[in-house]
Amino acid sequence: MTRAPLSLKIAALGGLAFLHVPLLFILLYCFTTEEKSYAFPPPGFTLKWFGVVWERADIWAAVGLSLKVAALATVIALVLGTLAAGALARARFFGREPVSLLFVLPIALPGIVTGIALRQAFGMMEIPFSVFTIVLGHATFCIVVVYNNAVARLRRLSPSLIEASMDLGADAFQTFRLVVLPNIGTALLAGGMLAFALSFDEVIVTTFTAGQQSTLPIWMLSELIRPRQRPVTNVVAVLVILVTFLPILAAYYLTREGEAVAGSGK
């Protein structure tokens, strides 16, 4: 192994700092005593904003809605994404390539396009905006994440495993439960967590598909225009970082272990 030159190390550190120092500032201003602007250095430190957040019902309503939407969108994505992956991982049929492209497209498509398209579709079908419409909007891109994870794992799985299971007397449901699911479980968990995290901080599609409800990111956006109690948004932002970062970290470690297991099939 060769040692990296000093200049490369400095560049790498600079890149990391550029990505992560702003996050530290978010954390720093949770504790500031100045509530109208972000002066540096903060004039004083206080814990009172945590108390303020704790007592504001609108924040907790938004957090609750976001969790609910993310959970529902993730469940939909897990079911549909797994089914789609099962269909497209191995089988060869006419139109397979276009279909798999269409599945992945929503994540490449700008959220604003997805948002407008869904808004118009809901409008034409006279579906009133509700939690349900937000969930559907989020499910469009959550499915992709689950699908991608599941399809990659399924393709690594020896197809004769499924045949062996059926050969030994297991019907399709038993085979799915006893052979397929255990082998793609970690991939689904990782995909599900990623989907949850994506949904939890989604703004654009939500803006177009939400009615009067505001999810947490929407609430933060509207809060930015208010001149007072600015550190409240910082406190909430730190909460969001925790809620999204921990599952992604867990997903990372789970899929890493999963590779060792799935790769040992032959």
Added chain:
Amino acid sequence: MHLQTSTATPAVRFQGVERHFGHVRAVDGVDLAIAPGEFFAMLGPSGSGKTTCLRLIAGFEQPDAGHIEIFGETVEGLPPYRRAVNTVFQDYALFPHLSVGDNVAYGLKVRGVGRAERDRLAREALAMVKLAGTETRRPSQLSGGQRQRVALARALVVRPKVLLLDEPLGALDLKLREEMQSELKGLQRALGLTFVFVTHDQGEALSMADRVAVFNEGRIVQVGPPEEVYERPATRFVARFVGSANVLEAAQAASLGGAARPSSLRPEKIALLAHGAPAPEGVAVIEARVIDVSYQGPVRRVTAVTEPGLTLAAAVPASAAGVIAGATVRLAVPAAALVPMEGEG
């Protein structure tokens, strides 16, 4: 072991079975009857339809035409999990997330056998394949040969009526392969079970099987005991694919004292005759010029051209003297060694 294929209900019967993939007729009109308790080999090059036939018995493929019976029961349309046959897969297909014991017990589990009972049966099956004590290990911790034994135990523990083996020895090294060959044979005899195995290795088919079906281009070109398939190949394809053979045209066969039919002649049937020695009764003696000699351990393989331009391969004892390229030798061809071939292909 002599088996009467006509009397008892066959373990497996194919009647005019066809399986097409697009325009490819992978199996193109196969008839066969495998007797109960028989060790049956399906031999052929890749793409000859032998593996598809195995998958048709297992139920992974359904025939496009024809009729398949397993012990008298029609199985068309029956999924693999409703057939009393089990498969040992070429890549073994052991479940990576289960221990060796749970792999073997899998078939019992899905049949609703209780934990204690299925653990006991799995232990017995593993002991039968000489893997006692490996129950708690993972398949990834076993060697290739051990994995194959686990696959065997897993298929046998559910007591199939027919055991299917897809290139069972293909992935093993030579030493292990020979060991497994005799072990499979012993197991089959002890259990009295019908074994159907697919192979592209003619040596494997000849040494293990009671009967061999030779496949070519989706059809069976010859079926019979190994001795018959080897000694009396029905077609040019069989003569060349099973072992090696000289294939003679009708006139060439007649000139050596055989029938005026296309015939096969095994190299080891040709002997060298010393110069001046008299020709024995019923043996044609021809002079030929050696063009190539290759040493193969017990024998030397000699390629020689006769005066009329016939190229013959002969396997002679490695000790034979004076056989070098360019030398003229006398080849003795017994008329009985010329085997007329009836079939085409």
